[in-house]
Amino acid sequence: MSRTRTALLAAMALVAGATGTAIAAVPGDAGAAAVPCTVDYKVQNQWDTGFTASVTVTNNSAAKSSWALKWSYAGNQRVTSGWNAKVTQSGAAVTAANESYNGTLSTGGSATFGLQGSYSGSNAVPAAFTLDGVTCNVDSGGPTDPPDPTDPPPAGNRVDNPYSGAKVYVNPEWSAKAAAEPGGSRIANQPTGVWLDRTAAINGVNGGMGLRDHLDEALRQKGSGELVVQLVIYNLPGRDCAALASNGELGPTEIDKYKTQYIDPIKAILADSKYAALRIVTTVEIDSLPNLVTNVSPRPTATPNCDVMKANGNYVKGVGYALNKLGDVPNVYNYVDAGHHGWLGWDDNFGASAEMFKQAATAEGATVADVHGFIANTANYSALKEDHFSVGQTVAGKSVRESKWVSWNRYVDELSYAQALREKLVSLGFDSKIGMLIDTSRNGWGGANRPTGPGATTSVDTYVDGGRYDRRFNTGNWCNQKGAGLGERPKASPEPGIDAYVWMKPPGESDGASKAIDNDEGKGFDRMCDPTYTGNPRNDNNMSGALADAPISGHWFSAQFQELMRNAYPPLP
Secondary structure, three states: OOOOHHHHHHHHHHHHHHHOEEOOOOOOOOOHHHOOEEEEEEEEEEOOOEEEEEEEEEEOOOOEOOOEEEEEOOOOOEEEEEEOOEEEEEOOEEEEEOOOOOOOEOOOOEEEEEEEEEOOOOOOOOOOEEEOOEEOOOOOOOOOOOOOOOOOOOOOOOOOOOOOOEEEOOOHHHHHHHHHOOOHHHOOOOOOOEEEOOHHHHOOOOOOOOHHHHHHHHHHHHOOOEEEEEEEEOOOOOOOOOOHHHOOOOOOOOHHHHHHHHHHHHHHHHOOHHHOOOEEEEEEOOOOOOHHHHOOOOOOOOOHHHHHHHHHOHHHHHHHHHHHHHHOOOOEEEEEEOOOHHHHOOHHHHHHHHHHHHHHHOOOOOOHHHOOEEEEOOOOOOOOOOOOOOOOOEEOOEEHHHOOOOOOOOOOOHHHHHHHHHHHHHHOOOOOOOEEEEEOOOOOOOOOOOOOOOOOOOOHHHHHHHHOOOOOOOOOOOOOEOOOOOOOOOEEEEEOOEEEEEOOOOOOEOOOOOOOOOOOOOOOOOHHHOOOOOOOHHHOOOOOOEOOOOOOOOOEOHHHHHHHHHOOOOOOO
16 A cells, blocks of 8 residues: 555654654655654663663765754653764754764765663654755655555564563574483573574575574464574674683684674564564674683683784674674664672672673664673583582681682673672672573583582582582683583573573584584684593693594584583483
């Protein structure tokens, strides 16, 4: 059905406040040629006291070399920052003027900018806009058809917790591998993350499913209910500067390739209206930002590669760019990787890492509103909850924190760490409603060796070692760990502040090869995956605890899968 901008604005007036969107003139409308300019103002994220908006202005008049868009708010909205335009406010009146790099607006050309603001009460979309003094979104008249009741409503704001009331996507490729294992059918229907760990993964590797294939399958699985799709965004330049097993395809300086050949194509697919009904959760760049705190000079754990990535800033730029671009898609929920308690739980790591997350979340046009939450323990083994000891206890005259295992850490498990980190991040300016995810795919630590009570009180070490579920030699051990088991099954809202337990790391996919293996994926050999390795400062010079005969990272490792099922906690039926 064809109708003019005037009629369309009238039709949308009742829903604009609810949807946070002012719709621009529809291309091909009978009166569109007479509209001198159109404005598409979208509230992208909204919380109790603030919001972010994306604004696209299209010039249908003579070409411009500079421009200024103006509007007034009906409520008490106050713009606090803007990007890709100089946004100022006086009273209710707002002016957005071009930057030096986007002043040219050809006939039919568009410019997009964003803003963040505060409000109380209502947050109504502005009713009118002017471009260089000319009113936009209004034509000279014509047919005024009533709204078409069959037109779909615009997408609403993101929900507080995307996992609430939703199914989660089961990756058929992983499910088939799991089902093919003896006993694997018991967990083959569990949802796991889809890892986009190189550019080729976007279109599919070796005939496998690409991103569109997964999203199409997700629509089939969705049916009439809600469904979450979990994607791992994992291809930074100089990736995993402290772990050779998971190095990537891009060199330390190839930030432009990361942006244009990796993030931009992903964003274009996710923004396809075909997939607007899916809730798309992105885990953004695991094992990246904390390295800039813990593995750089003058720390004893420093590596030259991490020093390079801190100096060139490409981790911060890459994460910021990903958050900015993916955050523009209304049904995408960005969760930033936040390490784990055995990495960042110490006093000199915890706060500094939170600050680093804030730095990345405000880089390359991103804002804290582009972050829906954080994820802890991704692809790691730290126990969800240690029941038999706590940092506040004293045994044989010593604090539990003095034990060799805890080693002065403030946290002993992932649940306490994730909840504390959430509070810290909110104090730094992240939304008070951010939620945490915890990857429980491999942190069950069940089986015959699972303690049933505290250890002996002979010493603080016997007490902690006898009672801890996590049976690693050290919390710094991360590669294909012996004795590990499947953890809590994925579930929504399991604890305060926790959006979900997830299996972001698909169980059975290797962390890295136990010996050097030639490959075309850019993945090196890390001694932490070698079962004979005696360690380094990052794991207090303990044995690696890795399984033997492992393939390169991401490849199927049957022995590990069987071990995870054998040691699952809760146990498998």
